[in-house]
Amino acid sequence: xxxxxxxxxxxxxxxxxxFTYNTAANLLIVVTASIYLISxxxxxxxxxxxxxxxxxxxxxxxxxxxxxxxxxxATAVALFTRMYAYVFAGAAFTLTTSPLVLAHSLEQxxxxxxxxxxGTLAAFxxxxxxxxxxxxxxxxxxxxxxxxxxWSPRLYFKAILVAITWSENLAQAMISHGFVEGQPRSTYSVxxxxxxxxxxxxxxxxxxxxxxxxxxxx
Amino acid sequence: MxxxxxxxxxxxxxxxxxxxIFGAIFMGTDFIYNAxxxxxxxxxxxxxxxxxxxxxxxxxxxxxxxxLRLPGTAxxxxxxxxxxxMFFGGxxxxxxxxxxxxxxxxxxxxxxxxxxxxYNWVTLGLSTITSTVLxxxxxxxxxxxxxxxxxxxxxxxxxxxxxxFIFGGVFVKLITNLLNRAHVLVAx
Numbered sequence: 001x002x003x004x005x006x007x008x009x010x011x012x013x014x015x016x017x018x019f020t021y022n023t024a025a026n027l028l029i030v031v032t033a034s035i036y037l038i039s040x041x042x043x044x045x046x047x048x049x050x051x052x053x054x055x056x057x058x059x060x061x062x063x064x065x066x067x068x069x070x071x072x073x074a075t076a077v078a079l080f081t082r083m084y085a086y087v088f089a090g091a092a093f094t095l096t097t098s099p100l101v102l103a104h105s106l107e108q109x110x111x112x113x114x115x116x117x118x119g120t121l122a123a124f125x126x127x128x129x130x131x132x133x134x135x136x137x138x139x140x141x142x143x144x145x146x147x148x149x150x151w152s153p154r155l156y157f158k159a160i161l162v163a164i165t166w167s168e169n170l171a172q173a174m175i176s177h178g179f180v181e182g183q184p185r186s187t188y189s190v191x192x193x194x195x196x197x198x199x200x201x202x203x204x205x206x207x208x209x210x211x212x213x214x215x216x217x218x
Numbered sequence: 219m220x221x222x223x224x225x226x227x228x229x230x231x232x233x234x235x236x237x238x239i240f241g242a243i244f245m246g247t248d249f250i251y252n253a254x255x256x257x258x259x260x261x262x263x264x265x266x267x268x269x270x271x272x273x274x275x276x277x278x279x280x281x282x283x284x285x286l287r288l289p290g291t292a293x294x295x296x297x298x299x300x301x302x303x304m305f306f307g308g309x310x311x312x313x314x315x316x317x318x319x320x321x322x323x324x325x326x327x328x329x330x331x332x333x334x335x336x337y338n339w340v341t342l343g344l345s346t347i348t349s350t351v352l353x354x355x356x357x358x359x360x361x362x363x364x365x366x367x368x369x370x371x372x373x374x375x376x377x378x379x380x381x382x383f384i385f386g387g388v389f390v391k392l393i394t395n396l397l398n399r400a401h402v403l404v405a406x
Contacts, residue, residue: 007312010311010312011312011315011316014311014312014313014316015316018313018316018359018360019359021362056252056255056256057251057252057255057264057267057268059259059264060255060256060258060259060264060265060267061264061265061361061362063259063260063262063264064259064262064263064264064265064366064370065362065365065366067262068262068370069262069365069366069367069370070365070366072365075362075365078362079361079362079365082362086310086311086312086313087310087311088311089311089312089313090304090310090311090312090313090314091311093311093312094304094305094311094312099305115225115226115227115230116230118227119227119228119230119231119234120230120231120234120298120301122231122234123230123231123232123233123234123235123237123238123298124234124238124302124305124306126235126238127238127242127302127306130235130238130239130242131242134239134242134243150243150244150247151389153389153392153393153395153396154396155243156239156240156243156281156393157393157396157397157400159239159243160236160239160285160393160397161397161400161402163232163235163236163239164232164402166231166235167228167229167231167232167235168228170228170231171226171227171228171231174227175227179227181226181227
């Protein structure tokens with residue numbers, strides 16, 4: 001499926017269930033997302049992990065509403081399942097889409113300015129280096145007997161100084177490779193929007209309306 | 219940094235990097251959120267973990283706004299942090315993006331209210347208030363806060379205000395003070 005349309009579907013579905021207390025709609029999203037993930041041959045362990053991740057906050061929210069709040073089982077269950085719907089819908093997107101393909105799709109299909117598509121991509125590709133740099137900063141401080149933790153402004157300060165240097169270097173590197181802001185670009189990998197992409201987007205969103213309309217009628 | 223009032227690819231890379239740095243540092247704090255939730259659940263205050271942690275999650279926005287001093291940078295800083303979180307280890311997936319938009323707009327509003335002219339405590343104070351109000355309004359729907367008692371809502375609101383003030387206000391100011399002393403922040 002086209003990455004931009006997939007993202008749009010997931011966002012609209014997540015947004016809609018945020019404003020409705022509908023257990024059936026939430027479960028429909030969980031099931032649909034599971035089928036999609038299984039059809040993409042996601043590992044079972046990853047799927048099981050998705051069941052564990054939202055458990056603590058979901059149970060917390062449930063008990064607060066059911067035992068300490070309005071005592072409405074329907075509301076509490078709807079919020080409990082909604083947490084799962086968010087996580088499964090999100091995973092259906094992130095576990096099957098790479099940032100690179102999304103950037104290409106947003107640039108070509110949604111006319112996102114190339115400076116955003118490639119600038120963000122350049123930064124995201126630095127993630128492993130950022131992790132090691134933060135570790136380096138911490139270790140360098142530890143060697144001088146200074147402990148830098150997540151509540152030390154100095155850790156952020158040092159990391160940001162590195163980021164400023166990197167952003168300048170990366171931008172220079174991109175420009176020297178022929179990147180020009182706001183100029184039309186040719187593409188080596190073309191991302192298309194097919195009729196079936198649009199069909200799936202509309203079809204899935206219409207399907208989601210079924211339990212919500214049903215609940216409205218009863 | 220540089221003088222003209224337009225975002226260039228360098229600024230966009232920097233904004234995304236800031237978001238990722240915060241994400242990478244906070245990756246180890248997920249257990250605090252889960253631990254807080256577990257501790258607060260038996261006394262019926264589980265959602266408070268969300269409010270207490272909110273300050274940490276919104277830090278990238280005000281910091282970016284304070285650093286780059288251009289309209290839209292606070293929003294982009296926060297939003298790109300959410301995009302990064304969505305792809306790398308965020309558990310909430312696409313809902314993160316929606317929260318990122320809400321938090322980004324909230325942080326940006328504080329700067330908009332000053333007309334992008336002042337960068338001091340007033341700006342961070344305004345950003346704290348707009349962030350608290352807007353993210354709280356969003357949680358009325360997203361986390362079902364509208365089903366809570368008024369008394370609980372007031373407690374949660376105050377917890378969130380304090381958290382955002384400490385991290386999105388005081389903490390950001392401490393970081394920008396250091397950046398200021400290093401002369402990497404240039405007034406536009």
